[in-house]
Amino acid sequence: MRSSAVDKGLRTGVVFGIIIVTMFLIGFTVTGAELVGKILGTPSSSPSLLFFSIFMILVGAWAGASASARPLVEVDTWKRALTTGVWAGAMSGLFSAVIGFLFGELISNKIDPRTYLPSVSPESIKMFLFNQTPLTGSLILFSMLTVSGLAAAALSFFVRNNDSVKSSKRKASESVWSVIRSQRVSNVVQNKYTRYGSLLAFAILLIILPRVWGGYWNYVLGTVGIYIILGLGINIITGWAGQLVIGYVAFFAVGAYTFALLTAPEPHHLMMNFWIALGLGVLAAGISGLLIGLPILNLRGDYLAIVTLGFAEIIRILLKSDLMTAYTAGPRGIRDIAGPTIFGKPFNSDVDFMYLIIIAVLVVTFLANRLQNSRTGKAWYAINLDETVARATGINTFASKLLALSLSAAVAGLAGVLFASRNQFTGPDDHALMVSINVLCLVIVGGIGNIPGIFLGAFVLKGLPEVLRETESYRLLIFGVLLIVMMRLRPEGFLPAKRPELEKPAVQNLPGKEG
Amino acid sequence: MFWGLPQHLLWQSPHLLKRRQYFMDKPTSTSAQVRLRLERYIRTFAGIVIGVFLLWRVYNVIVLQHNFGADTWVRFGLAGLILGGMYALIAIGYTLVYGIMFMINFAHGEVMMLGAFGGFFTFEALRFIHAPTLANPELNFLNAHPFVSVLLAFLVGISVSATTGYFLERIAYRPLRKAPRLILLITAIGASIFLQNLAMLLFGPQRKNVVNPDILDRGAGWILKVSGNDVLISYTGIFSLVLSTLLMIGLYNLVQRTKLGRAMRAVASDRNTASLMGVDVDSVISKTFMISGALAGAAGVMWDIHMGLVNHYTGFLPGIKAFTAAVMGGIGNIPGAMLGGMLLGVIEAIGPAALGIDFQLKDVIAFSILVLVLIVRPSGILGEKLSEEKL
Numbered sequence: 001m002r003s004s005a006v007d008k009g010l011r012t013g014v015v016f017g018i019i020i021v022t023m024f025l026i027g028f029t030v031t032g033a034e035l036v037g038k039i040l041g042t043p044s045s046s047p048s049l050l051f052f053s054i055f056m057i058l059v060g061a062w063a064g065a066s067a068s069a070r071p072l073v074e075v076d077t078w079k080r081a082l083t084t085g086v087w088a089g090a091m092s093g094l095f096s097a098v099i100g101f102l103f104g105e106l107i108s109n110k111i112d113p114r115t116y117l118p119s120v121s122p123e124s125i126k127m128f129l130f131n132q133t134p135l136t137g138s139l140i141l142f143s144m145l146t147v148s149g150l151a152a153a154a155l156s157f158f159v160r161n162n163d164s165v166k167s168s169k170r171k172a173s174e175s176v177w178s179v180i181r182s183q184r185v186s187n188v189v190q191n192k193y194t195r196y197g198s199l200l201a202f203a204i205l206l207i208i209l210p211r212v213w214g215g216y217w218n219y220v221l222g223t224v225g226i227y228i229i230l231g232l233g234i235n236i237i238t239g240w241a242g243q244l245v246i247g248y249v250a251f252f253a254v255g256a257y258t259f260a261l262l263t264a265p266e267p268h269h270l271m272m273n274f275w276i277a278l279g280l281g282v283l284a285a286g287i288s289g290l291l292i293g294l295p296i297l298n299l300r301g302d303y304l305a306i307v308t309l310g311f312a313e314i315i316r317i318l319l320k321s322d323l324m325t326a327y328t329a330g331p332r333g334i335r336d337i338a339g340p341t342i343f344g345k346p347f348n349s350d351v352d353f354m355y356l357i358i359i360a361v362l363v364v365t366f367l368a369n370r371l372q373n374s375r376t377g378k379a380w381y382a383i384n385l386d387e388t389v390a391r392a393t394g395i396n397t398f399a400s401k402l403l404a405l406s407l408s409a410a411v412a413g414l415a416g417v418l419f420a421s422r423n424q425f426t427g428p429d430d431h432a433l434m435v436s437i438n439v440l441c442l443v444i445v446g447g448i449g450n451i452p453g454i455f456l457g458a459f460v461l462k463g464l465p466e467v468l469r470e471t472e473s474y475r476l477l478i479f480g481v482l483l484i485v486m487m488r489l490r491p492e493g494f495l496p497a498k499r500p501e502l503e504k505p506a507v508q509n510l511p512g513k514e515g
Numbered sequence: 516m517f518w519g520l521p522q523h524l525l526w527q528s529p530h531l532l533k534r535r536q537y538f539m540d541k542p543t544s545t546s547a548q549v550r551l552r553l554e555r556y557i558r559t560f561a562g563i564v565i566g567v568f569l570l571w572r573v574y575n576v577i578v579l580q581h582n583f584g585a586d587t588w589v590r591f592g593l594a595g596l597i598l599g600g601m602y603a604l605i606a607i608g609y610t611l612v613y614g615i616m617f618m619i620n621f622a623h624g625e626v627m628m629l630g631a632f633g634g635f636f637t638f639e640a641l642r643f644i645h646a647p648t649l650a651n652p653e654l655n656f657l658n659a660h661p662f663v664s665v666l667l668a669f670l671v672g673i674s675v676s677a678t679t680g681y682f683l684e685r686i687a688y689r690p691l692r693k694a695p696r697l698i699l700l701i702t703a704i705g706a707s708i709f710l711q712n713l714a715m716l717l718f719g720p721q722r723k724n725v726v727n728p729d730i731l732d733r734g735a736g737w738i739l740k741v742s743g744n745d746v747l748i749s750y751t752g753i754f755s756l757v758l759s760t761l762l763m764i765g766l767y768n769l770v771q772r773t774k775l776g777r778a779m780r781a782v783a784s785d786r787n788t789a790s791l792m793g794v795d796v797d798s799v800i801s802k803t804f805m806i807s808g809a810l811a812g813a814a815g816v817m818w819d820i821h822m823g824l825v826n827h828y829t830g831f832l833p834g835i836k837a838f839t840a841a842v843m844g845g846i847g848n849i850p851g852a853m854l855g856g857m858l859l860g861v862i863e864a865i866g867p868a869a870l871g872i873d874f875q876l877k878d879v880i881a882f883s884i885l886v887l888v889l890i891v892r893p894s895g896i897l898g899e900k901l902s903e904e905k906l
Binding site for chain 1: 554558561639690691694696697700701702704705707709712713717718838839842873875876881882883885886890893
């Protein structure tokens with residue numbers, strides 16, 4: 001009979017082996033090496049063997065550490081930790097060595113695997129085998145993963161069970177917390193003037209920064225700002241009222257297209273003023289939300305998700321089709337969309353736009369904050385918790401949900417207007433379903449129902465990928481994994497919403513139900 | 516925010532609990548009754564108006580304008596039935612999972628896509644195996660033994676999809692068994708994005724041509740004479756239609772006659788009671804996912820054989836449309852899903868021509884049907900079959 005330690009190690013090893021093989025097959029081993037190189041700060045963009053080795057060692061170490069994590073039942077001993085670590089490393093090493101050997105043999109026989117697996121380039125195979133022959137390369141890979149698994153297991157066991165490390169860790173965290181909780185800090189934080197001062201500093205920062213950091217950052221952060229607005233919007237219906245909307249991009253598209261058609265010279269030559277068109281775009285989006293919600297919101301929650309999804313697809317297909325080309329310029333999209341003006345003067349440089357987006361974000365945040373604490377916000381919260389109870393307490397659930405949907409649609413319309421106006425172009429492909437999934441992801445990752453969480457989510461999910469260009473093609477894959485993992489480990493997001501406990505815990509021994 | 520919050524506190528409050536119970540039953544107050552009745556009238560009225568308008572439009576196009584002959588309609592109807600068979604197979608998967616777990620398995624279309632890739636790679640692998648005969652030394656296995664090849668492709672596709680379904684449930688959904696439904700739905704969306712992009716990164720974004728065995732060539736078939744014109748009934752189409760019908764009959768018998776089917780129905784109607792009666796709920800749910808995955812995989816291989824093009828996006832639209840079909844037939848209702856799938860396929864094929872609109876818009880028709888069904892008859896054609904507590 002195998003011991004449970006070996007068993008655990010083998011199981012973790014299989015999982016990590018599959019992960020490594022998958023990473024190899026989708027070409028992520030090269031990207032991972034590039035990322036390591038970028039994080040270590042080397043100027044050369046070409047990934048070297050060193051970075052690849054570091055990447056593989058990290059993966060092996062992760063396998064070893066997670067396999068040798070503190071067991072639930074058994075005693076945490078050196079022997080167990082090392083056994084699990086070494087078996088996990090060896091098993092994942094076996095997987096990668098076999099796959100590396102196979103592909104090495106393939107390319108040495110001049111067969112290109114790219115016909116069926118386009119991500120597996122000969123370069124990535126060579127790198128996977130450390131530029132050696134298939135046999136030596138796979139042996140190196142195997143031993144590297146085994147050793148790193150063993151080392152990580154030993155290290156994690158040491159950190160876990162060494163008293164001096166533990167106590168120093170505790171001391172450090174205690175000292176940090178004691179400073180944070182100390183009277184002096186809280187005095188400073190709660191001081192009125194400090195708060196005003198920091199707000200002022202923040203405002204000055206917001207005014208100065210767009211002028212300083214140049215067009216690229218204005219573009220990136222403008223996108224982040226638009227996504228913050230979208231996130232705040234979807235948060236109203238999904239975060240507060242608890243009704244999932246998948247096709248949120250539909251309202252974004254309605255806003256963008258309404259605005260674009262009203263201001264662009266083609267195809268209608270209306271050339272309306274920016275501010276009027278903005279108002280009409282927001283209004284149109286809000287009304288479309290109202291119309292979608294009318295027949296659906298009385299039904300079970302899932303239907304809203306699917307119907308909005310269908311609505312988004314309908315809108316995208318319609319915009320692309322020949323039927324609507326005369327009205328919406330078809331797949332070409334609408335060009336030369338007007339920028340904002342102030343008293344007849346154009347106000348559309350990238351800096352100006354950054355200001356506009358910042359103002360819009362502030363306004364929407366302010367409104368969202370007011371809404372959250374209003375009577376309506378509390379009604380949404382009640383619907384989210386239990387719709388039947390909410391109805392029983394006298395909330396008109398249908399009207400509340402309808403209001404939430406049209407408000408969030410209107411906010412999406414605002415984001416669409418800003419987006420179209422900034423790019424001076426909008427086409428059907430700007431409104432693919434992926435936009436709404438991104439928005440949903442950022443709200444969920446940041447902390448659904450929580451305004452700071454949405455800011456965080458937008459910066460993490462829209463800002464980081466712009467910075468880490470290498471991961472561009474893997475972004476959606478990582479999104480998918482992130483969603484699953486987040487839902488499992490931390491479904492309330494990184495910055496969970498805090499809600500006041502509206503009711504004290506009920507006393508036990510309640511009087512029995514009456515007839 | 517839907518979770519981890521003092522939800523249980525609300526529940527424990529005695530007067531709220533009582534009022535909740537009161538409201539769970541049929542609305543007894545007259546105003547609520549009036550509102551419900553009014554809503555039903557409005558829905559019926561809207562249905563009648565839309566129906567009359569559609570009929571008028573169809574009458575105009577078919578009878579008055581008379582652009583197409585009878586042969587075209589037969590051709591469209593046949594294509595719709597074939598497509599509808601595939602939709603029905605996928606829709607059954609949605610309905611089974613929805614009935615048991617009360618979740619929309621958003622990744623179901625991706626399960627079908629992986630099955631399609633399984634079939635595609637089987638064909639490709641068999642094409643490279645030489646099976647020379649005396650008459651033809653260049654012959655490959657695919658053409659030498661077409662029936663074995665097709666059988667193998669179905670086996671591979673079905674097992675890939677069933678395995679995917681099993682692990683999907685095991686890794687993504689099982690830890691969330693007690694979580695709110697929104698979390699399950701978001702997880703399913705995550706799984707869908709993950710599988711789709713994994714397939715794109717693994718196999719590349721371009722569309723792949725599926726090479727069939729020669730006797731199942733897509734252009735080959737029987738010729739039917741309708742009003743003087745030839746209508747091609749392709750072998751692949753008939754093969755798909757027959758196979759999907761057989762699979763549906765098999766599934767219906769499995770659910771109605773076997774012990775596993777009884778267990779599935781028991782879990783669907785009341786999970787807790789079923790587990791008290793000795794049903795292993797976890798294994799039943801696993802098996803449900805495997806069965807629905809297998810059906811989707813079969814649909815995927817049919818897609819390979821009949822449609823001939825496969826890429827990572829193959830499963831997305833059929834998946835959503837199959838969900839539409841499941842809602843249309845009444846979610847949780849297996850015959851409903853079959854009927855809904857067939858109907859949706861036919862409507863989608865005939866619709867653009869019958870309504871006199873562009874063929875680009877056939878996807879719009881499917882989604883509009885979803886919206887219309889939800890407006891006019893939210894419980895579907897054959898009615899939902901969901902347990903009381905879930906409503």
